[in-house]
Amino acid sequence: MEDEPKSDFSCPVPLPARDKVLLGHGSGGKLSAELLREIFLPAFQNPILARLDDQAIVSVDGLRLAFTTDSFVVSPLFFPGGDIGSLAVHGTVNDLAMGGAQPLFLSAAFIIEEGLPMETLRRVVASLREAAASVGVEVVTGDTKVVEKGSGDQLFINTSGLGRVPEGVNFSADQARPGDRVLLSGSIGDHGIAILAEREGLEFESPVVSDSAPLHTLVAAMLEVTRDSIRCLRDPTRGGLSSALNEIAGRSQVGIVIDEQAIPVREEVKGACELLGLDPLYVANEGKLIAIVAPEVAEAVLAAMRAHPLGREAQIIGTVHASNPGVLAMRTVLGTTRLVDMLAGDQLPRIC
Amino acid sequence: MKYIDEYRDERIARALVADLARRVTRPWLLMEICGGQTHTLMRYGIDELIPPQITLVHGPGCPVCVTPLEAIDKAIQIASRPEVIFVSYGDMLRVPGSRSDLVQARAAGGDVRVVYSPLEALKIARAHPERQVVFFGIGFETTAPANAMAVLHAQRQGLRNFSMLVSHVLVPPAIRLLLSSPQNRVQGFIAPGHVCTVMGYREYEALSREFHVPIVVGGFEPVDLLEAISLLVAQLEEGRAETENQYARSVTREGNLQAQAIMERVFEVCDRKWRGIGLIPRSGLRLRPEFAAHDAEKVFQLEELTAEEPAECLSAQVLQGLKKPTDCPAFGRRCTPAMPLGAPMVSAEGACAAYYLYRRQAVAP
Incomplete structure (x- = not known):
C-alpha cells in the first residue's frame, strides 16, 4: 500500500481452530450450523434428516407422521408468561405444527440436579400436564435422571413429539419461490x-x-x-x-x-x-x-x-x-x- | 418510542438530505469518532443517502477495538486462575488477544461473567468473599465514571476481594493525534455524544481553535447524524471552524460535573497504547496509587507481556480513517465476525463489523 503510515500498527494473529464447544455453538446462528454440518450430519446422514426441517416426516404403512425432539434448559425455570414445563410442551408441539402436523403424543424426560426443591419439580410437572391437556396431547412415556449437584442447572427437560400430517401438506424450507x-x-x-x-x-x-x-x-x-x-x-x-x-x-x-x-x-x-x-x-x-x-x-x-x-x-x-x-x-x-x-x-x- | 421514533423518521431524514444537497458545493471528508455512530450510519445506509461529494470515514471510537492486545492477554491470564471470577461487559468477550479470547478462556474452565454495570461486579464480590472478583474496566469517558464509582464503593465497603483491570482511553488526545498527522485527510469531525454527555465539549472547542477544524457533537440516531453532517458541511462551506452541539438533548458545554469529579478522584491520566494506532501520550486513565488495593495489575503477579502483532490486517488505517474496511483484502473472506483478524471486526461497533453486518453493497437492488 503506497500510503501506509509508519507507526507500530498492530494486528492480532488469527485465532486457533476451535477445539472446545462454546456457548455460541448453541445460539442458533452460524456456529450452530457449523456444528450440525461438521459433527452431526456426517454421522447420521440419511434423506429424512437431510431435509433439516424442525421435524422429520416419516411414512409408516402409508400413514405420514411428524416426529421431533427438543431439549429445554431455560433459566430461570419460571418467567413471566410461562415456565420450563409449559415451554417443553409448546416447543415440541410447535416443531410438529411447523410441519403442518396435528400433535398426538409426547414423551418427557427430566434431568434433575440433586437438591432441587420437590415443590419446584411439582410445579413444573403440573404446568407441563396442564399445557399438554390444553393442547390435547398426552404424555405417554418418560424418563427421570438425577445428576450430582453442580452437574446441571436445577432442571433440564427433553420432550419428543409425534403428530399426524394431513393429506396434501408438504412444507419444507427448500420450497420458497420468487414472488412468494x-x-x-x-x-x-x-x-x-x-x-x-x-x-x-x-x-x-x-x-x-x-x-x-x-x-x-x-x-x-x-x-x-x-x-x-x-x-x-x-x-x-x-x-x-x-x-x-x-x-x-x-x-x-x-x-x-x-x-x-x-x-x-x-x-x-x-x-x-x-x-x-x-x-x-x-x-x-x-x-x-x-x-x-x-x-x-x-x-x-x-x-x-x-x-x-x-x-x-x-x-x-x-x-x-x-x-x-x-x-x-x-x-x-x-x-x-x-x-x-x-x-x-x-x-x-x-x-x- | 419517544425520543427514538422521531429520530428515525424517513420524512425528516429525507428533508435533511435535500437540505444537505442544496448546501454542498465541493467534496468534503468527514469522520465520526464513535463506533456507535458508525453502526447507525451502516445500519441505516446513511452514506448511501447523502450527496456523493461527502465522504465519511470512521474513527477510532470503538472502545473494544482499541483496547490493547496486552490488556486482553492480561485479562485472559487473570480469568484463567481458579480463585478468580472475571467480570466484563459482554462485547469484550470475543475480542481476540494474541492467542485466545475470554469466551475460550471460559470454555477452558475460567469463571467469566457478563454484566451490564460494574456495580453488579461488586454484588458478586460480596456474595463470594472466598473468591477474587476482577472487573475489566475498559471504555472511553462514557464508562469511566461508573467504573470509578465501583472502585470507590469497594474502598468504602472494605471489599478486599474486588479489583479492576483498567484500560480506559480518552477521546480528545486521539483526535489531536489524527489532526497532527501529516497524512490527515479529515476536514470535520462528529464528536461522540455519549462521551460529551459526561465530559462536555470544552476540550473540543480547544481543538477547533488550535487546528481550525469544525467539530459537531452528534447523537446516535439517523436524524442526529444527518443533522450533524449538515452542520459540519455548513461550517466548511462558510469557512468556519467551531465546535457546535447537535446532541443538545443530552449534552451541555460543561458536561456532568459530578461524574467528572468521581473520575478525577479515582483515576489519573497516563500514556496508553491503542490497538491499531500505537502509543498516544496522555490518552488513558489508570487508578490513582491510593486505590492500589483494587488495582488488578498490582493485586496479581502478571507475567510481563509484550504482544507481537504481524501487520497483516488494515485495522490501523481503518481506525485512523485512512482506509475503508472494504479496502482490506481480508475483509469478509479471511476476516469475519466469526473469525476476526482484527478488533474492528469483533464488536458490533467496530467499523469492519458494521460494514460486514450490513454489507449493503451485497444487496444493492
Whole structure:
C-alpha cells in the first residue's frame, strides 16, 4: 500500500481452530450450523434428516407422521408468561405444527440436579400436564435422571413429539419461490426479552411477557385456506426471525427482502433492546410463526391468521426474490436496503 | 418510542438530505469518532443517502477495538486462575488477544461473567468473599465514571476481594493525534455524544481553535447524524471552524460535573497504547496509587507481556480513517465476525463489523 503510515500498527494473529464447544455453538446462528454440518450430519446422514426441517416426516404403512425432539434448559425455570414445563410442551408441539402436523403424543424426560426443591419439580410437572391437556396431547412415556449437584442447572427437560400430517401438506424450507410472500404471526422478541428481564432484574412499566404458546390451532386455521400454497412454516425460536429467514433463503436458494416498518415489535421490547444493545431480529420467540406462501393466497392466509387469537397482529413482512440467492435483506425505515446476517456467535450486549 | 421514533423518521431524514444537497458545493471528508455512530450510519445506509461529494470515514471510537492486545492477554491470564471470577461487559468477550479470547478462556474452565454495570461486579464480590472478583474496566469517558464509582464503593465497603483491570482511553488526545498527522485527510469531525454527555465539549472547542477544524457533537440516531453532517458541511462551506452541539438533548458545554469529579478522584491520566494506532501520550486513565488495593495489575503477579502483532490486517488505517474496511483484502473472506483478524471486526461497533453486518453493497437492488 503506497500510503501506509509508519507507526507500530498492530494486528492480532488469527485465532486457533476451535477445539472446545462454546456457548455460541448453541445460539442458533452460524456456529450452530457449523456444528450440525461438521459433527452431526456426517454421522447420521440419511434423506429424512437431510431435509433439516424442525421435524422429520416419516411414512409408516402409508400413514405420514411428524416426529421431533427438543431439549429445554431455560433459566430461570419460571418467567413471566410461562415456565420450563409449559415451554417443553409448546416447543415440541410447535416443531410438529411447523410441519403442518396435528400433535398426538409426547414423551418427557427430566434431568434433575440433586437438591432441587420437590415443590419446584411439582410445579413444573403440573404446568407441563396442564399445557399438554390444553393442547390435547398426552404424555405417554418418560424418563427421570438425577445428576450430582453442580452437574446441571436445577432442571433440564427433553420432550419428543409425534403428530399426524394431513393429506396434501408438504412444507419444507427448500420450497420458497420468487414472488412468494413472507407472513409473520405477531410481534417479535417477547420471549427472549421476558427471560432476560427476569434474569437481569429489569423492570418495565408494563412487564414483558413471554409469548410461549402452542401454534397448532393457528396452523390448522391456515390449512383451512390452503394446503398446497403454503411453502414453508417456521417458528423463529433461538436466533430469532433473522436465523429462520436466513435458513429458508439458503435452503431455497432465493433472496428474501423484509420491510423494517412492517415487523411488529412491542414498545417495551424495543426499549429493552435499545437499553441492552440487542437487535430484536435475533431475539427468541416461542409463540410466533413465519409462513412463506404463494402470492395469490397471501391475503386470505393473512386474514385467517388475524381471525385467530394467536395471529391477531399478523403482518405480511416481506417478499421472496430470485436475485441475491441465499441472502436476507431488509428495507430500513429510511428506505435504504441492508443485509440481515445470521449471528456469528452469541448476541453480545454492547457497552455504549 | 419517544425520543427514538422521531429520530428515525424517513420524512425528516429525507428533508435533511435535500437540505444537505442544496448546501454542498465541493467534496468534503468527514469522520465520526464513535463506533456507535458508525453502526447507525451502516445500519441505516446513511452514506448511501447523502450527496456523493461527502465522504465519511470512521474513527477510532470503538472502545473494544482499541483496547490493547496486552490488556486482553492480561485479562485472559487473570480469568484463567481458579480463585478468580472475571467480570466484563459482554462485547469484550470475543475480542481476540494474541492467542485466545475470554469466551475460550471460559470454555477452558475460567469463571467469566457478563454484566451490564460494574456495580453488579461488586454484588458478586460480596456474595463470594472466598473468591477474587476482577472487573475489566475498559471504555472511553462514557464508562469511566461508573467504573470509578465501583472502585470507590469497594474502598468504602472494605471489599478486599474486588479489583479492576483498567484500560480506559480518552477521546480528545486521539483526535489531536489524527489532526497532527501529516497524512490527515479529515476536514470535520462528529464528536461522540455519549462521551460529551459526561465530559462536555470544552476540550473540543480547544481543538477547533488550535487546528481550525469544525467539530459537531452528534447523537446516535439517523436524524442526529444527518443533522450533524449538515452542520459540519455548513461550517466548511462558510469557512468556519467551531465546535457546535447537535446532541443538545443530552449534552451541555460543561458536561456532568459530578461524574467528572468521581473520575478525577479515582483515576489519573497516563500514556496508553491503542490497538491499531500505537502509543498516544496522555490518552488513558489508570487508578490513582491510593486505590492500589483494587488495582488488578498490582493485586496479581502478571507475567510481563509484550504482544507481537504481524501487520497483516488494515485495522490501523481503518481506525485512523485512512482506509475503508472494504479496502482490506481480508475483509469478509479471511476476516469475519466469526473469525476476526482484527478488533474492528469483533464488536458490533467496530467499523469492519458494521460494514460486514450490513454489507449493503451485497444487496444493492
